[in-house]
Structure formats: C-alpha cells, structure tokens
Amino acid sequence: xxxxxxxxxxxxxxxxxxxxxxxxxxxxxxxxxxxxxxxxxxxxxxxxxxxxxxxxxxxxxxxxxxxxxxxxxxxxxxxxxxxxxxxxxxxx
Amino acid sequence: xxxxxxxxxxxxxxxxxxxxxxxxxxxxxxxxxxxxxxxxxxxxxxxxxxxxxxxxxxxxxxxxxxxxxxxxxxxxxxxxxxxxxxxxxxxxxxxxxxxxxxxxxxxxxxxxxxxxxxxxxxxxxxxxxxxxxxxxxxxxxxxxxxxxxxxxxxxxxxxxxxxxxxxxxxxxxxxxxxxxxxxxxxxxxxxxxxxxxx
Numbered sequence: 001x002x003x004x005x006x007x008x009x010x011x012x013x014x015x016x017x018x019x020x021x022x023x024x025x026x027x028x029x030x031x032x033x034x035x036x037x038x039x040x041x042x043x044x045x046x047x048x049x050x051x052x053x054x055x056x057x058x059x060x061x062x063x064x065x066x067x068x069x070x071x072x073x074x075x076x077x078x079x080x081x082x083x084x085x086x087x088x089x090x091x092x
Numbered sequence: 093x094x095x096x097x098x099x100x101x102x103x104x105x106x107x108x109x110x111x112x113x114x115x116x117x118x119x120x121x122x123x124x125x126x127x128x129x130x131x132x133x134x135x136x137x138x139x140x141x142x143x144x145x146x147x148x149x150x151x152x153x154x155x156x157x158x159x160x161x162x163x164x165x166x167x168x169x170x171x172x173x174x175x176x177x178x179x180x181x182x183x184x185x186x187x188x189x190x191x192x193x194x195x196x197x198x199x200x201x202x203x204x205x206x207x208x209x210x211x212x213x214x215x216x217x218x219x220x221x222x223x224x225x226x227x228x229x230x231x232x233x234x235x236x237x238x239x240x241x242x243x244x245x246x247x248x249x250x251x252x253x254x255x256x257x258x259x260x261x262x263x264x265x266x267x268x269x270x271x272x273x274x275x276x277x278x279x280x281x282x283x284x285x286x287x288x289x290x
Contacts, residue, residue, distance in 0.1 A: 004212045006181065012095055016102070017159045020110035024102035043095065058125065063115035066124040070158030073179035077161070080177045 004081045009074045011045040014053070017067050030057075030064065051075050109159050114233040121267045123156040123165050123235065129178065133166040135266050140168040143259045147223075147252050149240035154227075154263055156236040157182070157191045165236070166263075172217070184213050187237040190224040194234050196253045198223045201245035220245045225256040227264055238263060 019027035034056045035041070040049055054075060057068030108114055118124050122131055133140075136154060144152045151169035155162045163179035164170065174180055182188045186208065190197040199222045202208040203215075213219045224239030238260040240252060 004216065012099075015099055017110065019099045019102040020105035020107060020159070021112060021115065023104045024100040027102070028096065028100055062119055063112045066115040066118045067110075067159050069124045069126070069163060070161040072126065073158065073161040073163050073177060074181060077173075077177040077179065077181060080173045084173060 004085075006078050006081055008047055008078055009050055009071060011043045011050055011053070014050065014067075014071045015043070017070070018064060021063055021067060047075055047078065108234070109157070111233070113231065114235065117229050117231065117233045118156055118158075118235050121229075121235065121271050123163075123267070124158075126178070128156070128163070128165045129167075131270070132267070135270055136166050136263050137168075139259050139262050139266075140166060143238075143240065143255055144168045146255050147240050149223075149242055149252075151241040152259075153239050153241070154236065155179070155185075155187050155239065156227075157187070157234065162187050162237075174217075180213065184211050186213075186222040187224050187239055190226055190237045190239070191234045194226050194228065196223070196225045196257070198248050198253065200247050203245070218243045221248060223248045223252050223256060225253065225260045227260050229264070 015027060015031050018031060021027070022030070031053075034053055038049075038052050038056060040053070045053065050071065054068045054071040058065045058072065104110070104112075122128060125131075132154065140152050140154070143149070149169075151167065153164055153168075153170065154166040156165050158179075160182045161179050162182050162185040164174065167175070186197065186199065186202075199205050199208060202213075202220050202222060208214050208222075219241055221242040221244070222239065224237045226234045227236040227238060228234050238256050240248075240256060
C-alpha cells in the first residue's frame with residue numbers, strides 16, 4: 001500500500017505466532033480445529049476469512065485469544081488504511 | 093521443509109511477547125477483547141483527564157501490547173484511523189520500545205530522530221513527541237503502556253515521566269480491581285458510581 005506500506009495480514013504469520021506461544025504441534029491442532037469448524041481449507045486465506053479465524057480464537061479466551069486480538073487489530077488497521085488510500089485515490 | 097512442517101517443528105518461544113503468563117495476564121485483566129476499550133476507558137477516564145491536563149499532552153493513551161500490534165484500551169484526544177482500527181502495528185509504535193526496555197521512553201522530536209522520522213505515525217500522521225512508561229504487573233509481565241503524544245516538538249521534562257508513572261500505577265490498580273469484580277461490572281471512577289450524585 002503506498003505510504004503506509006502495510007501488507008495484508010497472512011494466515012501463516014498468525015499461525016506462526018500461535019506456535020511461538022504454544023508450540024508448533026499444538027498450534028497446528030488448534031488452528032485445524034478452528035478452520036475446519038469454519039469450513040476453511042489451506043493457508044491461503046483472504047482478510048475476510050482470516051478475520052473469521054481471529055474472531056473464533058478471540059471467543060475461546062486465554063492466551064490464544066490475546067494473540068487473536070492482535071491479528072484483529074492488524075486486520076482492522078489494514079482495512080482502515082486500505083479504505084483511506086482507495087478514497088484518496090478516487091478523489092485525485 | 094514446507095511452511096507447515098516448519099511450524100510443526102517450532103517450540104514455544106522465549107520471546108516475552110509470546111509468553112503464556114504475559115498473555116494470560118492480559119486476558120485476565122480484560123484487555124484482549126474487542127470491547128476492552130468500552131470497559132476500561134470509563135474506569136480510568138478521570139486518570140487520563142488529569143494526566144492530559146497536567147502534562148499538556150494532546151493525546152494520552154493506555155495501550156496493551158499484543159504479539160505484534162499495540163491496541164488502545166483507553167484514550168483522550170485520539171481520533172483518525174488509529175481510533176477506527178483500535179491500534180497500530182507494533183513496528184510503528186514507540187510503545188514497543190517502552191515495553192521492550194521495560195522503562196520510560198521519551199522522544200522530544202520524533203521527526204529529528206532517525207529511528208522514527210520515516211515511520212508512518214511520524215511521516216504521515218504528524219506525530220512529533222512521545223513519552224511513555226510501561227504497565228508492569230505485580231508478577232513482572234509488561235502488559236502495556238501509558239503514553240503521552242503531541243504533534244509539536246517540545247522538551248519533555250522529568251515531571252512528565254513522573255506523571256505518567258503515577259498514572260500507570262493507578263491504572264494497573266483499577267484494572268486489577270476490575271478483574272476481581274465478577275461478571276461484566278466495571279470499576280467506576282471516583283464520582284461515577286452514582287453514590288456522589290447530586
């Protein structure tokens with residue numbers, strides 16, 4: 001994104017954070033449980049799907065919910081700045 | 093090795109950002125939900141009003157440090173995209189430095205500081221001054237910060253840090269009290285519990 005340069009949040013980055021917290025095996029298990037329940041497959045998730053994953057983890061509570069709130073803030077920042085950049089471009 | 097195989101091989105990190113005890117403390121204090129600001133801000137409103145008045149800061153914030161973002165849980169004088177987003181990426185936030193060093197951090201002129209001059213909050217949003225202190229739980233976990241921000245450079249003397257530190261202590265106390273109250277009830281700020289009405 002011009003100016004702010006914030007990349008779209010990625011599922012793999014979120015999963016890696018979870019692994020930093022609980023270890024890789026447990027992270028993959030928890031991630032798989034949530035994404036299966038949401039009907040999501042693979043790691044190529046768009047921002048809407050990643051938001052659903054973040055919401056699901058936030059609802060679970062505990063340490064993973066705190067990580068998920070972080071994903072949520074990054075997603076919101078990305079959406080807000082993308083919308084602002086798009087509006088600014090439309091007015092040029 | 094595929095990305096997922098690399099993840100599977102990961103052990104829990106010693107990095108304090110991911111420490112379960114720190115993250116659990118954030119959750120226990122009610123700072124992790126999307127509604128945290130609605131619950132925390134009324135409980136510390138008088139503290140932030142006083143801090144803003146005594147320091148002359150345009151914006152004062154209580155922030156929580158997540159893994160790679162900083163979320164605002166109470167604010168005075170905050171608007172624009174950060175208010176809409178509810179926080180900022182940690183790599184843009186001076187509060188990340190405050191948390192990392194677990195001590196007060198002050199920059200009189202961010203635009204003149206090579207560490208910050210080209211970062212978005214300074215170059216694009218016009219932030220010029222920063223002073224912050226860490227919020228450290230009684231168990232020693234750095235969970236967030238209290239900070240004062242401005243859009244004009246100025247010399248921030250030690251009284252600003254003293255005010256921030258005093259405020260941080262009171263904020264933590266109220267967060268702890270709030271966490272001990274069962275259910276959704278929040279701690280009322282002095283004079284806001286109805287007992288002083290009239």
